[in-house]
Amino acid sequence: MNADPVQLTEDGAVRRPVLAGGYRRDAHGGLGFIETWRTLKRRRWTILAISLLGLMLAALAVAQITPLYSATATVLLDPRKSNVVDVEEVLSGLPANDDTVNSEILVVRTPDLVAGVARKLGLAEDPEFNQALKDDGEGDDGLLGRLKAMLGQPHPAILPEEARIRAAHSRIIETIQENLAVARAGRSRAINIRFTSSNPTTAAKIVNALADAYLVDQLDTKYQATAQAQAYLNSRVEELRQTVETAERAIEDYRIGAGLVGTAAGTVAVQQLTGLNTQLILSQTQRAEAEARLRQVRALASGSGGADSAIEVLESQLIVDLRGREAEAERKIGELNQEYGEKHPRMIAARAELRDIKSRIQAEIAKIVASIENEVAVARAREATLAQNVRALERTAAEQGTAEVQMRALEREADAARALFQLFQTRAGETETQADIQRADARILARADVPTEPTFPKPMVILPVALLLSLFAGIAVAMLMEQLDRGYRSSEEIEADTGFPVLALVPLIPRRRRLAAAPERYVLDKPTSSFAESLRSIDTGIRLSNVDRTPRSVMITSSLPREGKSTLAMSMGRLMALGGRSTLLIDADLRRPRIAKALGLSGRLGLVDILSGAATVDEALQRDGESGLHVLSAGGNGGGSPPDLLDSVRMRELLRDLETRFDLVIFDTAPTLVVSDSRALARHVDAVVFVVRWGVTRQEVAQTALKQMREASARIAGVVLSAVNVRRNAQYGFGDSSYYYGAARRYYRE
Secondary structure, three states, X not given: OOOOOOXXXXXXXXXXXXXXXXXXXXXXXXXXXXXXXXXXXXXXXXXXXXXXXXXXXXXXXXXXXXXXXXXXXXXXXXXXXXXXXXXXXXXXXXXXXXXXXXXXHHHHOOHHHHHHHHXXXXXXXXXXXXXXXXXXXXXXXXXXXXXXXXXXXXXXXXXXXXXXXXXXXXXXXXXXXXXXEEEEOOOOOXXXXXXXXXXXXHHHHHHHHHHHHHHHHHHHHXXXXXXXXXXXXXXXXXXXXXXXXXXXXXXXXXXXXXXXXXXXXXXXXXXXXXXXXXXXXXXXXXXXXXXXXXXXXXXXXXXXXXXXHOHHHHXXXXXXXXXXXXXXXXXXXXXXHHXXXXXXXXXXXXXXXXXXXXXXXXXXXXXXXXXXXXXXXXHHHHHHHHHHHHHHHHHHHHHHHHHHHHHHHHHHHHHHXXXXXXXXXXXXXXXXXXXXXOOOOEEEEEOOOOOOXXXXXXXXXXXXXXXXXXXXXXXHHHHHHHHHOOEOOOHHHHHHHHOOOEEEEEEOOOHHHHHHOOHHHHHHXXXXXXXXXXXXXXXXXXXXXXXXXXXXXXXXXXXXXXOOHHHHHHHHXXXXXXXXXXXXXXXXXXXXXXXXXXXXXXXXOOHHHHHOOOOOHHHHOEEOOOOOOEEEOOOOOOOOOHXXXXXXXXXXHHHHHHHHHXXXXXXXXXOOOOOXXXXXXXXOOOEEEEEEEOOOOEXXXXXXXXXXXXXXXXXXXXXXXXXXXXXXXXXXXXXXXXOOOHHHHXXXXX
16 A cells, blocks of 8 residues: 655645654755754764864964954034034035935045155054065065066055055055055944054044144145135126026026926916816726626627526516516416416417517617617717817827926026026125134044054954854854755655655664674574564554455565665564565575575575576575575576576466465566666556665665656565665654654563
C-alpha cells in the first residue's frame, strides 16, 4: 500500500504536508522556524568556531591600531539681527532652516577655509599632514611614491618647483578634510566641528582655528556683497524705469489686437464649452444606460429564458395581469384534462384561450423592446449633436487660449520689471547706511578642549560588534551547509517527496562493531538488536504492501552503488532464515556480484548458468551453514546481456518454480541509475524495496530512480532508509527520530 502521492496546487507547485516534529516544509522545501532552530543546534560547533575566530581577529586588529583623538567645537547659527538701522541688509542673515544648516556645513569644509587654517597653524611642517616629512618610507620617496609611479602618477622630483609646492599644499588640504567631520547637532541650528588626529593637542587647535575662520569668512562675505550692491544699484534704476514703461504699453496693444474679452471666470468661449461638456457627459451616461438595458433584453431574448425576465417586462402591470390570466388558464386546462379528453370542446376552447393570452404577452414584450430601441436611438442622436458643438467650441477656445498665453507672458514681464524697479529704487537709498554695520550670523557656542581619551579604537564597542557579526556569519555558514546537504534525513521527507511509504529506518551499526564483524554477521550475533528489528519491520511492510497476496519474491535495489542494498539483502535473508522461513537469496547483480564472496560461498555456478542452461537449480543452489539461508550466486558461465537474461521467458519460469519451493525469494540487483538490469527484473517480482542511504543519497537522484521504476511497472512496496546515524537523526527532531534512540533503546540488545 503506497502512501498518498505528493499533492499539487493549481499552479503546479508542490504542497508539502506538515511533518512530524512541529515544523513545516515550505513550497520550495525550505525550513520552518523550529527546524531552523534544530539546524543551528546541530551546527553549533561550526557557529562557535567562526564566532571565536572573528572575535580573535578583531582583538588582534584592535591591538595593532594607532589610537586617534577627536576634538569638537560647536558653532551656533544665530538668526537674530541688530536693530541699529531699520533697513533690510544687502546680504540678509541666514534663515533658520535645514537647507541653510546643510549649506553652512559645506562652507566649513571648503578648501579655501581649510587652507587658511593650515597656513595659520603651520601644518606644512607637521609630518602627520605633510607626507614628504615622514622618515618611515611611506613618503613620496618610499613605498607609496613607488606605487604612485606604477599607477602612472609623476614623481614629485620631476615636477617644477611651483607644481611641487601646489601638490604638497593640495595633499595637506586633502589630509585635513579626510579627518574633518562637520555635522548638525540633532535638529538644532548648531554645527559640530570635529577633527581626529593622533595628536590630541593638534586636534583641538585645528577645530578652534576652523571655527574662528568660519566667523571671519561670514563677515568678509557681507562686506564684499555690500560694496558690489552699491555700484550695481545706481546703474540699474534708470534702466529699469524705461523697461517698465515699454512693457505696460506692449500689454495694452496686444490685448486690443487679440480681442481678449471675458470675465474673471474666463472667456465666453470657455464658459460655453464648460456647459456643453457637462451636457455631453450626462447624454453619454443616459445613452450607455439605454444601451445596457437594450443589450440585456436582447441577450435574454436570445437565451433559453427569453426576454420575460427583463426588468422592464417584469415591471409592466399589463404583463403581470396577463401572467395571472395565463396561470389561471393553465390551471383550468389541468382540471378539464382530468374530466374530458383532448378533443372535448371545452378543452379546445381552454387551449385557444391560453394561446391568445401568450400571444398578447409576446406582443407586449415586443412593444417594450421597441420602446427601448427608440430610446437608444434618440440618446445617440443627442450625444452626436452635443459632441459636434463641443468640438467647434474647443477649436475657438484653443485659439483664444494661445493668445492668452502670450498676453500672460507679457504681463509677467511687466510685473517683474516693475518689481525690480521698485526694489532697486528703494535699496539704492539704503545701501550706504549698511557698509559699516555688519555682524556674523553665527557664534562659537563651545570651543574645543584637548581630548584625554582616544575615540578610536574602542575595544568595548568593536569587540562585541565583531562577536555579533561573527555569530551572524557562523549562522549563515551553518544554514548554507544545511542547504547544501541534499540527502534524505527522515521517512517524512521521503514520503512527502516520493509518495511511497518508508518501510523502516535501518540504523548504522556502531563503528567498533562494524570493524569486528560485517552487518550480515552482526544480525546472527545480535538477533534482538535494533538493526535486526529494522529488518523485521521491512518484512512486515512488504507483507502489508499487498494484503490480497503476500509477496513471495522481493527485489532490493537502490539508485547508486554503496547505498547498502547488498548488505540489507544478505542480512534480511539470514534473519528470515533464522526465523524458520524457507528463504532464498539470489545475487542478480550480474555485473558486480558480491554475495557469494561475502558469505564465504562458491561463485562458480549461479543464476547466469541456470538461465543459459549450463546448470540446473539444484546444481547451483548453495546453503549458508550458519543461518540455513539458501543462496544462488550470480555465476557467470553463460552468455547474453544481463538485461536480456533477467527479462527472459526462462527467468519468469525460474521465478515461478522458486516461488513454489521457498517462502521468500530475495533478489539483490544492480543500482537502478547505473544499468537497466534492475528495471528488467522489477516487472516480474511481487515487490520492490528501494534503498536510500541516510544523508548520502541526493534527493534528486532517488526521485529519478523511483520514477524509472514506476515507468518499468515495478510494484514498489516502499523505501528503506539505510545506515541511519540514530544519534544525529535524533537532533533533527523528526517523528521517526525516536525509533532506536532514547528510551526505545531499552527494547534492544546491542
